Amino acid sequence: RQFDVFVLDDSADFDSWKPSFEDPALGWFHVKDWNSNLNDLEAEWIVFAHRSVKIDREFLNELAQVIEGYPMVDAFAPRLKVNNDFLGGLLLDKANGFKPISEKEQMRFVAAPIPVVAAFSRRIIQRTGLFDNSLPAELQLADYTLRMYHAGGKMFSIPYLVAEAEFEIDFNYTLKNVE
16 A cells, blocks of 8 residues: 555544545544554555545645655655645744744755644654654644654655645644744
8 A cells, every 4th residue: 555544533523534535555544543553554655634634635646746756755744725824844943942834935844744734654653653642632743753853754845735624723732832
């Protein structure tokens, strides 16, 4: 398989979730914790997404093209389209902590993804290990990415790799520490 998709869902309607499409070359993991089934990976690339992020064929096709174009990159931070706004990866500012990249930013390395969607290669996941469940869910992808750097990985943000929010996302918790 090329992709396994982990969909994090802590909602009350957990049991009613269904994948956006079926494909035998794609593994779906609907989880309440990023570490669930992490040892069952079969795909070369793993997408981690909050249930509010739309993971569809178009997004995965774009991701496949990006992976092919940048074989030395271990992880990607997609931009997230929320209404008419685009949120990109996060930079690490020594004085202020995380801060989002500019909407006009070109391709670049980033310190972490927006905490609701990211893609990692299986090889870097095997070197990085499990997510830290002692942290709040909204910080786990950022922490994982920073630990990935210690394992020798790199995360890239590419403007045309865009995931869409299917419904409103509360980014107050996400951006309060990065503004």
